[in-house]
Amino acid sequence: MPDKDPSPIRILVVDDHPVLREGVTSILEDHADMIVVGEARDGAEAITQFRALKPDVTLMDLQMPVMNGLEAIMAIRADFPDARILVLTTYAGDVQAVRALKAGATGYLLKSSIRTEMLDAIQNVYRGRRHVHGDVAAEIALHIVDDSLSEREVAVLRLVAIGKANKEIARAMSLSEETVKAHLKSIFAKLEVADRTHAVTVAARRGIIEL
Structure with missing residues (x-):
């Protein structure tokens, strides 16, 4: 008998813009190895949905109403240390990226690269690897020895x-x-x-x- 197909990667999409959530879902619909199991509009909803769905990978925006993504990442990781969270944001700032990674995010991806990089990023994060967008990684490397502002x-x-x-x-x-x-x-x-x-x-x- 042929080997049974592996279960698809179960994904939770968190973003306050419905068009972005629909766009991500549309891209993933064409890939049998991934499935969107839930959506959330803010950090508070993300925590509730995560507890209910236990997704394999969470795509998390940072700037959202009610509770931002950084707070949601910390709350989720406090209860679920193995949670795999991929930040999906428009902000390429190195300080914000480092802040998100220290909070417990496994990856950091820019929304501008959704169509070219998101699938690989999800696979990497699912396997427990870090995935940081190249431009962001370059900014982090550029400023790593800088004195931080107090x-x-x-x-x-x-x-x-x-x-x-x-x-x-x-x-x-x-x-x-x-x-x-x-x-x-x-x-x-x-x-x-x-x-x-x-x-x-x-x-x-x-x-x-x-x-």
Whole structure:
């Protein structure tokens, strides 16, 4: 008798955009070795669906309402340490990618590469291998030896991003203006930028802050 076909990889798709969920499902419908067993619109739904379905691989967006993907990854992995989660996002920032991988994601894929790379990424993650999109991996390698911004520097930068002046930042954080200026000088050096606008742009691109 011929060998029985192996069971398809059972996949949970988590994204707040129905068009993205439909697109992923449409691609996977053509592959008998994979099947979408459930969908979720946010991190809270993802946790509920994961507990009910126990999927082999979860495709997880990061920016979602109610509960974001990072929080969902940590919650799922806390209860299911062997959960295989592949981040599927538009954000190529190295800091955000490292944050997701440290939270327990097994892979990190950009939505722009769904049609060219998603199937291989799912297979790799299912087999317990890491899969990180090439551009993201290059960014991680580029910045791996950089000094990280401190929590206070990130807090200062978030206030800069919403247009706060040094005096307003000092008041909001109970600091002196001189201390705020010192933090900004350190931020500029670490991000290799010369001004506030460029600092915000680079920090957002790398996933250090969200705009």
